Amino acid sequence: MPIVCIDPGHGGDSNGCRVGGAWEKDVVLKVAQELSQALQGSGVSTFFTRQGDTSFSFTKRAELASAGKADLVVCLHVNALSDPQVRGVELYALEHCNHIQWVMGLAMKGPLMQDYGKNLRLRTLAEKDDPTTAHDDWLERPRHCLEKFAMPAILVECGYSTNAMDLEILQDDSRRRSTLVASIAKGVLAVFADRAKGAA
Numbered sequence: 001m002p003i004v005c006i007d008p009g010h011g012g013d014s015n016g017c018r019v020g021g022a023w024e025k026d027v028v029l030k031v032a033q034e035l036s037q038a039l040q041g042s043g044v045s046t047f048f049t050r051q052g053d054t055s056f057s058f059t060k061r062a063e064l065a066s067a068g069k070a071d072l073v074v075c076l077h078v079n080a081l082s083d084p085q086v087r088g089v090e091l092y093a094l095e096h097c098n099h100i101q102w103v104m105g106l107a108m109k110g111p112l113m114q115d116y117g118k119n120l121r122l123r124t125l126a127e128k129d130d131p132t133t134a135h136d137d138w139l140e141r142p143r144h145c146l147e148k149f150a151m152p153a154i155l156v157e158c159g160y161s162t163n164a165m166d167l168e169i170l171q172d173d174s175r176r177r178s179t180l181v182a183s184i185a186k187g188v189l190a191v192f193a194d195r196a197k198g199a200a
Contacts, residue, residue, distance in 0.1 A: 088119025
């Protein structure tokens, strides 16, 4: 049975961005719980780096993932930008290992591409000491989220709280956010299925 560690960003004193009337830390915790239910319903074992309003360092989150023998880590965050027209989901992975295969699979095998089209962006992160990316300060947060994990890890930025359409999806507990969660879950399941075929 595959094991997925779900890592809701922020927590405790780290609130993240505002998502309407809520904080990012609370919204991604809800998304994490919904993603866990979707994956467990399809035979995937899941556990969390946090289940309440607590904060852990990136190192501690990586230790928890290793202790739980995770095959994959899904880190969840929400974006914010000064331009309210920018929207969509962003997927990040480290390019110096096989993690990029997971993020490509999640995007291409599941319905995220169909749901978001041009508003789905894939970003690969070079190693921190790579001179071509050393000055890209905006990439530091996603790199910090991922670089401590010993297993494949994907960062999913679930939308832009500063965009009206994305905000509506993130705030909708009943329907629209469930479509986003289902898309992420189906992508994860598709990648596990492909890997199982390759190992057969």
